[in-house]
Amino acid sequence: MRFIPTFIFFTLILCLSATGVDDCGLKISTEKGKDGKRHIRASFNLKADPDEVYNTLLDVELFPEFMPGSADVKMVEKSSDYQIVRFSGNRGLLSGDVVMKRIRDLQKRQIEWFLIDGLPKEVRGYWLVETDKNDKSLTVVHYSNYVDAGTLVPGFLVRKFLYEDIEKMVPNIIKRVESGGKWVSDEYMDKKRDH
Numbered sequence: 001m002r003f004i005p006t007f008i009f010f011t012l013i014l015c016l017s018a019t020g021v022d023d024c025g026l027k028i029s030t031e032k033g034k035d036g037k038r039h040i041r042a043s044f045n046l047k048a049d050p051d052e053v054y055n056t057l058l059d060v061e062l063f064p065e066f067m068p069g070s071a072d073v074k075m076v077e078k079s080s081d082y083q084i085v086r087f088s089g090n091r092g093l094l095s096g097d098v099v100m101k102r103i104r105d106l107q108k109r110q111i112e113w114f115l116i117d118g119l120p121k122e123v124r125g126y127w128l129v130e131t132d133k134n135d136k137s138l139t140v141v142h143y144s145n146y147v148d149a150g151t152l153v154p155g156f157l158v159r160k161f162l163y164e165d166i167e168k169m170v171p172n173i174i175k176r177v178e179s180g181g182k183w184v185s186d187e188y189m190d191k192k193r194d195h
Contacts, residue, residue: 024174028166030159033146038155039125040162042143044170045132048177050139054109054129056177057141060085060102064191065184066176068168071191081105084116098123122148141173 026044033039046053056062060083063070071089076099078084083102098118102111109130115123125145132138143166149158175183 024170026166026170028163033144037146037148038159039144039146040159040166042166042170043140044174045138045140046174046177047137048139050109050129050131053139053141053173053177054111054127056173056181057111057127057129058104062181063087064089065188066172068165068172068185068187120147120149120153122146 024044024046026042028040028042030038031041061073061075063073069089070087073088074086076084076086081104083104084099085102086097086099088097096118099116100113100123101116102113104111108128110126110128112126113124123146125143128142130140130142132140145162147158147162172185
């Protein structure tokens with residue numbers, strides 16, 4: 001099964017080159033978590049203030065403007081340390097409506113999430129934003145996601161979907177942050193034109 005991650009890795013390099021996102025140092029891997037389950041992990045870097053990157057990932061209601069497959073996002077409940085959010089969209093395994101709880105840690109610049117309602121069976125992960133230890137002008141973004149789609153979808157297909165999702169997501173996040181929050185995706189512009 002090593003063929004699929006290698007193929008996706010090379011596809012990812014082509015995707016990033018085609019989008020004009022240069023040298024973001026993207027690394028994607030599948031790792032066994034503390035829970036014994038296989039998580040998709042990714043990290044990439046960009047030249048931006050870490051607080052600006054963190055705030056972009058925290059402002060979930062603006063995800064439809066730049067995050068692939070996020071057609072609509074509604075804040076259900078919000079406090080200083082968590083958000084309960086309803087996502088509607090077409091993100092493969094996360095198509096339709098799902099409700100997630102997002103727990104914020106402002107000190108660590110971390111956002112953890114887990115599924116509260118909807119399909120698939122289980123979803124959880126995190127964003128972690130930090131200053132690069134070797135180059136203080138770079139911000140490193142860490143991403144982890146675990147999805148259990150249930151017994152009908154084999155794990156390798158779930159991981160393939162997650163790899164492909166990262167291919168689309170990373171360039172959009174970089175463009176959004178580097179534009180100061182002004183860049184919007186073609187997907188969002190098409191949706192606005194249609195309505």
